[in-house]
Amino acid sequence: MLNQIGEEQLASKYKKEAKELKEKFNKDFWMKDKNFFAQALDGEKKQVNSISSNPGHLLWSKIIDSDKAKIISDRLVSEEFFTGWGVRTLASENSNYNPISYHNGSVWPHDNSIIAKGMLNYGFFKEAHKVINGIIEASNYFAYMRLPELFCGFDRKSTLVPIEYPTSNSPQAWAAGSIPFMVESLLGIKVDLEKRSVEINPRLLSKINKLVVKKLNIFNQEINFEIERVGEKIRTRVTNNPDIDIKTR
Numbered sequence: 001m002l003n004q005i006g007e008e009q010l011a012s013k014y015k016k017e018a019k020e021l022k023e024k025f026n027k028d029f030w031m032k033d034k035n036f037f038a039q040a041l042d043g044e045k046k047q048v049n050s051i052s053s054n055p056g057h058l059l060w061s062k063i064i065d066s067d068k069a070k071i072i073s074d075r076l077v078s079e080e081f082f083t084g085w086g087v088r089t090l091a092s093e094n095s096n097y098n099p100i101s102y103h104n105g106s107v108w109p110h111d112n113s114i115i116a117k118g119m120l121n122y123g124f125f126k127e128a129h130k131v132i133n134g135i136i137e138a139s140n141y142f143a144y145m146r147l148p149e150l151f152c153g154f155d156r157k158s159t160l161v162p163i164e165y166p167t168s169n170s171p172q173a174w175a176a177g178s179i180p181f182m183v184e185s186l187l188g189i190k191v192d193l194e195k196r197s198v199e200i201n202p203r204l205l206s207k208i209n210k211l212v213v214k215k216l217n218i219f220n221q222e223i224n225f226e227i228e229r230v231g232e233k234i235r236t237r238v239t240n241n242p243d244i245d246i247k248t249r
Contacts, residue, residue: 004194026065035071037064051091053081053111059118066122073124076115077131084156085138086112087131099153099163106165109135109147113178117185125203132182133205138162139179147175183211187227188249191218197245200236202227219244 002011029037031047037055038047055072058064064072075081080091086107090097099105112135119128139145141161148170152163169175188201198218204211204227211227221242228235236248 001193022063022065025063026068030068036075037068037072050096051075051080051094053087053089053115056087056111056115056118059121060114061118062121064122069122070124073119073122073127076119077127079155082130082134083107083153084134085151085162086134087115088153090153100165102150102165105153106150107138107153107162108150108175109138109178110174110181113181113185116182120185120188120203128185129203129205132186133207135178135182136205142170146171147178148172149175187213189218195245197247198223199247199249200225200227201249202234202236204229204234218242 002008002014028041028045029047031038031049034049034051036051037058039050039052039054040048042048053076055064056076059069059072075091076087080093081087086109088097088099088105088107089111090101090104092105094104097105112131116128116131119125119131135147138151139147142148142151142164148165148168149172150165150168152165154163156162186203186205188199188203190199190201192198196219202211209229212225213227214224216223216225221244222240223238223242223244223246224240225236225238225248228237234249238246238248
């Protein structure tokens with residue numbers, strides 16, 4: 001963005017700082033013995049070794065080194081994290097894990113939407129789809145298909161239905177926003193401000209064969225398009241004529 005508005009020197013400065021931060025972060029927070037990122041550093045800069053869902057947000061920010069990203073993604077969809085309905089905030093191996101705790105083992109829809117986007121950032125489509133499918137299927141069991149702030153982290157095999165958290169807020173804005181964010185992530189839209197162009201590279205869930213998007217506003221232009229599964233391929237067709245260079249895959 002800074003390069004595009006002529007601030008090349010400032011852009012170079014921030015790019016250098018971001019690279020240094022990424023290197024330092026991956027060095028200081030990676031726990032070799034647990035093959036995972038620490039949840040935090042304490043006051044003495046010692047690693048807090050809780051195994052939490054927070055590194056899913058690191059995937060979203062793209063700060064994780066590529067050799068560690070697959071490890072994190074695989075772990076988040078393993079049985080210690082993934083309930084069948086979504087990713088728990090805390091892995092079941094932790095001593096303070098509790099599926100009915102507010103933060104220590106419950107499932108938060110907005111947390112999962114960020115994790116799924118992070119997985120997609122690194123090209124882990126199968127894992128991202130697993131998370132998204134779980135949250136969507138869980139929504140069927142709540143009134144109006146409205147996702148709550150959180151629900152309990154019991155395993156799907158043992159309860160058969162997602163168990164409501166007794167004091168969960170519903171409706172809640174960030175829970176409501178999780179589904180639109182997941183859809184946005186699946187659309188694979190990239191916007192190039194300098195070239196005034198848009199690329200659409202969708203990844204439909206296996207149970208979705210057609211998706212229609214209307215009045216998506218980009219560059220103050222409305223874009224309408226349809227995504228359809230044809231055999232093994234996903235085809236995108238723009239159905240109006242916006243004054244924008246649009247590339248589809």
